[in-house]
Amino acid sequence: MTAVVSSLGVVDRDSDLVLPGSLSTRSAYVSEWNHSAMKGDAPVGSAILHEDGNRLIARVTFDDTPRGRRACQRVFDERPDWSVGYDIVKDREPTAEERERGVRRVIELWAIKEVSPVDRGAGVSTGTWSACCGSCASEIAGLPPAVDVGAVAAGKCVAKRAPKRRKLAGSPHATGACKTPKYWKPLVRRPA
Numbered sequence: 001m002t003a004v005v006s007s008l009g010v011v012d013r014d015s016d017l018v019l020p021g022s023l024s025t026r027s028a029y030v031s032e033w034n035h036s037a038m039k040g041d042a043p044v045g046s047a048i049l050h051e052d053g054n055r056l057i058a059r060v061t062f063d064d065t066p067r068g069r070r071a072c073q074r075v076f077d078e079r080p081d082w083s084v085g086y087d088i089v090k091d092r093e094p095t096a097e098e099r100e101r102g103v104r105r106v107i108e109l110w111a112i113k114e115v116s117p118v119d120r121g122a123g124v125s126t127g128t129w130s131a132c133c134g135s136c137a138s139e140i141a142g143l144p145p146a147v148d149v150g151a152v153a154a155g156k157c158v159a160k161r162a163p164k165r166r167k168l169a170g171s172p173h174a175t176g177a178c179k180t181p182k183y184w185k186p187l188v189r190r191p192a
Contacts, residue, residue: 001061007125030045
């Protein structure tokens with residue numbers, strides 16, 4: 001699963017401005033919901049992080065455990081916002097122009113420890129970008145048209161922002177062999 005976990009270069013709901021190029025870590029653990037692992041629960045997966053323009057992207061892998069599968073199913077069903085748990089490595093006071101835009105803190109370097117699906121995150125324009133099901137990687141012909149064929153060739157079945165609910169005809173989804181949801185729901189954005 002791939003998620004946009006933070007937007008860079010824009011003022012977030014906490015009045016922080018995280019600058020592009022600020023990522024100091026490349027991996028993090030995944031919470032089940034609302035930063036639960038930061039509050040003492042066990043993580044339900046891991047994430048590889050990278051910046052893509054003004055977006056912080058997490059390639060999320062949920063654990064193959066009951067809690068991990070439940071967390072994955074919930075993300076599939078609800079298409080939540082995403083958020084990060086982090087330590088600030090370097091920050092500065094905002095300039096006068098940044099203060100006029102509502103910035104209270106500028107983060108120049110941060111260490112991401114955790115990513116989490118949340119009810120409402122501080123970041124703007126976060127959300128689930130794509131979803132994976134390894135058991136249908138060979139079913140390229142049965143996938144919806146909005147598919148990352150390169151990812152399929154690499155062994156991952158990735159459906160990106162399908163325009164409507166679609167049954168993956170002929171795939172393990174249709175036969176019941178796949179353990180993930182049978183339909184890909186469109187990404188629903190809530191207003192910022």
